Amino acid sequence: MxxxxxxxxxxxxxxxxxxxxxxxxxxxxxxxxxxxSLKESKGNEEPIFHSLRGKRIINLFMEPSTRTRVxxxxxxKSLGADTISISGEASSLTKGETLKDTAMxxxxxxxxxIVLRHSSPGSPLFLSRIVDVPIINAGDGAHEHxxxxxxxxxxxxxxxxxxxxxxxxILGDILFSRVxxxxxxxxxxxxxxxxxxxxxxxxxxxxxxxxxxxxxxxxVALKDADAVMLLRIQHExxxxxxxxxxxxxxxxxxxxxxxxxxxxxxxxxxxxxxxNRGVEIESEVADSGRAVILQQVANGIAVRxxxxxxxxxxxxxxxx
Amino acid sequence: MxxxxxxxxxxxxxxxxxxxxxxxxxxxxxxxxxxxSLKESKGNEEPIFHSLRGKRIINLFMEPSTRTRVxxxxxxKSLGADTISISGEASSLTKGETLKDTAMxxxxxxxxxIVLRHSSPGSPLFLSRIVDVPIINAGDGAHEHxxxxxxxxxxxxxxxxxxxxxxxxILGDILFSRVxxxxxxxxxxxxxxxxxxxxxxxxxxxxxxxxxxxxxxxxVALKDADAVMLLRIQHExxxxxxxxxxxxxxxxxxxxxxxxxxxxxxxxxxxxxxxNRGVEIESEVADSGRAVILQQVANGIAVRxxxxxxxxxxxxxxxx
Amino acid sequence: MxxxxxxxxxxxxxxxxxxxxxxxxxxxxxxxxxxxSLKESKGNEEPIFHSLRGKRIINLFMEPSTRTRVxxxxxxKSLGADTISISGEASSLTKGETLKDTAMxxxxxxxxxIVLRHSSPGSPLFLSRIVDVPIINAGDGAHEHxxxxxxxxxxxxxxxxxxxxxxxxILGDILFSRVxxxxxxxxxxxxxxxxxxxxxxxxxxxxxxxxxxxxxxxxVALKDADAVMLLRIQHExxxxxxxxxxxxxxxxxxxxxxxxxxxxxxxxxxxxxxxNRGVEIESEVADSGRAVILQQVANGIAVRxxxxxxxxxxxxxxxx
Numbered sequence: 001m002x003x004x005x006x007x008x009x010x011x012x013x014x015x016x017x018x019x020x021x022x023x024x025x026x027x028x029x030x031x032x033x034x035x036x037s038l039k040e041s042k043g044n045e046e047p048i049f050h051s052l053r054g055k056r057i058i059n060l061f062m063e064p065s066t067r068t069r070v071x072x073x074x075x076x077k078s079l080g081a082d083t084i085s086i087s088g089e090a091s092s093l094t095k096g097e098t099l100k101d102t103a104m105x106x107x108x109x110x111x112x113x114i115v116l117r118h119s120s121p122g123s124p125l126f127l128s129r130i131v132d133v134p135i136i137n138a139g140d141g142a143h144e145h146x147x148x149x150x151x152x153x154x155x156x157x158x159x160x161x162x163x164x165x166x167x168x169x170i171l172g173d174i175l176f177s178r179v180x181x182x183x184x185x186x187x188x189x190x191x192x193x194x195x196x197x198x199x200x201x202x203x204x205x206x207x208x209x210x211x212x213x214x215x216x217x218x219x220v221a222l223k224d225a226d227a228v229m230l231l232r233i234q235h236e237x238x239x240x241x242x243x244x245x246x247x248x249x250x251x252x253x254x255x256x257x258x259x260x261x262x263x264x265x266x267x268x269x270x271x272x273x274x275x276n277r278g279v280e281i282e283s284e285v286a287d288s289g290r291a292v293i294l295q296q297v298a299n300g301i302a303v304r305x306x307x308x309x310x311x312x313x314x315x316x317x318x319x320x
Numbered sequence: 321m322x323x324x325x326x327x328x329x330x331x332x333x334x335x336x337x338x339x340x341x342x343x344x345x346x347x348x349x350x351x352x353x354x355x356x357s358l359k360e361s362k363g364n365e366e367p368i369f370h371s372l373r374g375k376r377i378i379n380l381f382m383e384p385s386t387r388t389r390v391x392x393x394x395x396x397k398s399l400g401a402d403t404i405s406i407s408g409e410a411s412s413l414t415k416g417e418t419l420k421d422t423a424m425x426x427x428x429x430x431x432x433x434i435v436l437r438h439s440s441p442g443s444p445l446f447l448s449r450i451v452d453v454p455i456i457n458a459g460d461g462a463h464e465h466x467x468x469x470x471x472x473x474x475x476x477x478x479x480x481x482x483x484x485x486x487x488x489x490i491l492g493d494i495l496f497s498r499v500x501x502x503x504x505x506x507x508x509x510x511x512x513x514x515x516x517x518x519x520x521x522x523x524x525x526x527x528x529x530x531x532x533x534x535x536x537x538x539x540v541a542l543k544d545a546d547a548v549m550l551l552r553i554q555h556e557x558x559x560x561x562x563x564x565x566x567x568x569x570x571x572x573x574x575x576x577x578x579x580x581x582x583x584x585x586x587x588x589x590x591x592x593x594x595x596n597r598g599v600e601i602e603s604e605v606a607d608s609g610r611a612v613i614l615q616q617v618a619n620g621i622a623v624r625x626x627x628x629x630x631x632x633x634x635x636x637x638x639x640x
Numbered sequence: 641m642x643x644x645x646x647x648x649x650x651x652x653x654x655x656x657x658x659x660x661x662x663x664x665x666x667x668x669x670x671x672x673x674x675x676x677s678l679k680e681s682k683g684n685e686e687p688i689f690h691s692l693r694g695k696r697i698i699n700l701f702m703e704p705s706t707r708t709r710v711x712x713x714x715x716x717k718s719l720g721a722d723t724i725s726i727s728g729e730a731s732s733l734t735k736g737e738t739l740k741d742t743a744m745x746x747x748x749x750x751x752x753x754i755v756l757r758h759s760s761p762g763s764p765l766f767l768s769r770i771v772d773v774p775i776i777n778a779g780d781g782a783h784e785h786x787x788x789x790x791x792x793x794x795x796x797x798x799x800x801x802x803x804x805x806x807x808x809x810i811l812g813d814i815l816f817s818r819v820x821x822x823x824x825x826x827x828x829x830x831x832x833x834x835x836x837x838x839x840x841x842x843x844x845x846x847x848x849x850x851x852x853x854x855x856x857x858x859x860v861a862l863k864d865a866d867a868v869m870l871l872r873i874q875h876e877x878x879x880x881x882x883x884x885x886x887x888x889x890x891x892x893x894x895x896x897x898x899x900x901x902x903x904x905x906x907x908x909x910x911x912x913x914x915x916n917r918g919v920e921i922e923s924e925v926a927d928s929g930r931a932v933i934l935q936q937v938a939n940g941i942a943v944r945x946x947x948x949x950x951x952x953x954x955x956x957x958x959x960x
Contacts, residue, residue: 110394
């Protein structure tokens with residue numbers, strides 16, 4: 001607990017990280033600042049790198065994921081915590097068991113936090129009302145993926161500075177994307193101008209109600225953008241085919257050198273990975289200096305360290 | 321070795337935990353007392369929490385299990401040990417290899433103990449004669465599941481005190497249950513009166529020879545019980561259908577509020593999990609204060625810590 | 641870094657271990673000597689056992705393996721490193737992603753070394769040109785398996801002493817065996833006389849060009865051998881059937897007591913495991929004192945500790 005200072009206790013009162021929608025801009029910036037100080041002091045022997053010593057973090061991944069799970073595992077270990085990963089598919093923990101019972105069991109096993117990935121939107125919120133330990137949402141269906149949005153926003157701010165009035169375009173499969181949803185909330189809270197773009201079947205006009213501009217014309221979407229966040233075309237999350245073919249998608253919405261040359265000179269490109277080279281992004285573009293895709297991955301460790309540290313050492317957690 | 325005191329060396333001489341049938345009542349109580357002292361000193365910086373530092377425990381799970389494996393993993397880490405989990409299904413360790421060769425290999429890799437789950441009854445005993453390191457039986461076919469029985473009995477004693485002459489009913493799929501078998505041996509050794517109950521196809525009359533009362537009438541089984549241990553209906557371990565349907569089973573043997581109200585006022589309910597809500601137990605009952613199901617899970621950590629500590633630090637192990 | 645002495649810096653300049661073919665005999669002996677000193681000081685509290693503290697080693701296994709992965713995991717932990725294992729089959733890291741992108745991601749996650757198993761020959765070399773961190777080849781297709789060859793050679797030297805002019809026979813499925821290939825290079829570099837033996841379909845005459853004797857007659861192959869390295873008959877790596885049946889293979893090339901008795905009195909038998917008892921080796925022979933199969937497994941830990949220590953603490957790695 002010593003590693004938690006007075007300021008942290010004042011500003012950060014959350015025990016769980018359930019969504020970006022539920023955070024204030026002050027809270028978002030507080031996590032990002034914490035991540036920045038963690039990234040900068042990396043390798044030093046500061047007390048924060050032991051702040052979760054003796055803590056046990058259980059990754060409960062009821063949907064397959066390697067990328068996010070490994071990043072949370074590394075983040076937890078970097079703060080001195082122990083981690084146990086339970087994957088739902090292979091899990092006999094879950095034979096016929098309700099999610100509530102699984103979570104109660106995980107808590108009874110002595111978890112100090114549960115990092116949850118689940119296909120049902122709202123399941124982290126549901127669990128947070130049942131168990132006493134912090135719940136970190138690592139992706140719930142098409143709802144939210146807050147740690148991904150925080151690392152995306154961290155990377156945007158690292159490159160662009162303050163995001164107020166910056167033009168950020170999210171391009172691709174918006175309809176089914178928890179990444180898009182979490183980023184949209186976060187960017188709007190920080191004052192950015194967000195454009196949602198992609199095929200009309202994947203980017204419904206109603207998304208304007210959320211406060212974003214919607215367009216189905218890639219040239220309009222990218223013309224003035226300071227950054228474009230590409231989304232992976234996720235076949236698995238689509239009930240039906242929403243565009244004729246991958247080649248067709250690549251042709252109209254794929255980010256290639258020609259499109260890039262029409263963008264602002266310093267505009268940057270983000271992608272949550274894994275890349276479909278030749279579909280949503282051309283290889284040459286992905287490998288160019290304009291893409292900050294690997295910086296996103298690296299920042300993801302610092303951001304998740306900040307999330308775990310703040311949630312697990314929060315007043316509410318320590319009193320539970 | 322310093323963490324092992326003189327008394328431990330006198331009473332506990334076992335290197336392996338193979339079964340409950342093979343333990344004396346004195347040994348059972350010794351493990352349970354050790355678990356109690358571990359549970360009570362949890363969070364303190366006592367030397368026992370490093371008693372397995374530098375030890376390497378290999379979980380060799382040739383049958384799927386998350387629950388038991390994770391509990392052993394947490395218990396091992398809580399004593400400072402390293403753990404490696406090898407699951408048999410996915411394991412190339414086992415391509416065409418005999419169990420003996422697998423175990424010899426695991427020993428050659430430097431294991432200080434092997435926690436074994438295997439579908440063949442007697443496989444832990446078999447291995448204990450081949451390898452020099454302690455073997456902890458984490459479930460062998462329909463034979464025994466000693467760590468589960470020890471945590472069940474720990475929980476019973478925590479709630480009921482001394483078990484001598486206490487009436488304990490085990491209800492459900494006795495025929496195929498290693499949990500039932502281990503508990504039966506343990507409870508009888510501690511002087512409890514055990515009733516085995518369930519459909520006649522799952523609770524053969526011959527079980528009376530083991531020293532228990534057998535009944536197929538749930539009201540007889542539960543009337544005077546101080547505790548009832550429900551068993552999970554395990555489809556996977558049954559060659560043929562032993563009752564008409566799950567609904568039928570629930571109707572006759574399911575523990576619902578009405579059945580509960582006919583039981584002793586302080587009778588408690590145990591279940592090894594995962595719960596089939598609406599089959600062997602009604603949701604309302606599972607969530608009531610009478611059910612001690614989550615306490616069982618939590619006690620499982622302390623009990624498994626005691627098992628690992630006692631076996632790995634025993635005289636016989638340290639001289640091997 | 642303190643654990644690295646002046647001599648290590650002079651002789652060992654490699655950042656990665658990609659193949660045996662690419663090592664000098666001096667480098668091979670240097671690894672083996674390092675492994676020997678690690679094996680001998682096991683259990684002591686020497687600084688080398690913390691030489692990788694704070695390092696993060698990612699096992700990237702795109703082909704199934706338990707044996708090699710677990711050995712690397714134990715070796716890494718024995719030097720104080722953290723390990724994360726990512727298996728390719730189950731991995732969403734790899735959905736549609738190129739190997740290059742996967743490796744770049746793993747590096748961005750903060751890996752200090754990548755232990756790679758992959759079905760494509762040359763993939764470790766390919767990655768070593770892309771990422772900055774050490775790449776340890778844990779088996780690439782039918783190309784090489786350098787850590788296996790090093791532990792085999794370690795074991796041979798432990799039993800036979802200097803290998804110059806010693807007669808070593810490799811018997812079995814040479815054509816598809818990365819183990820055979822790596823051992824062949826290593827043994828020749830150390831001055832041993834190597835015989836490759838097996839069915840003509842699996843041991844082509846062209847292998848003579850590599851500097852080995854080729855024979856399809858097991859009695860010729862074994863007559864004067866100081867050691868025989870048996871290879872596992874690997875159905876999975878064979879496109880077509882290269883011999884009539886397993887029984888036929890066992891009959892002609894299986895090492896049984898009769899064959900053994902015709903060999904030199906002190907000749908030893910190696911096998912990389914898992915054993916097909918009754919196919920390439922008779923049970924009685926495998927369990928005899930002549931077989932050093934379990935010593936190979938145990939030596940594999942020390943050898944892999946040496947590999948990880950030398951590669952990760954090399955000048956080139958520390959400056960990257």
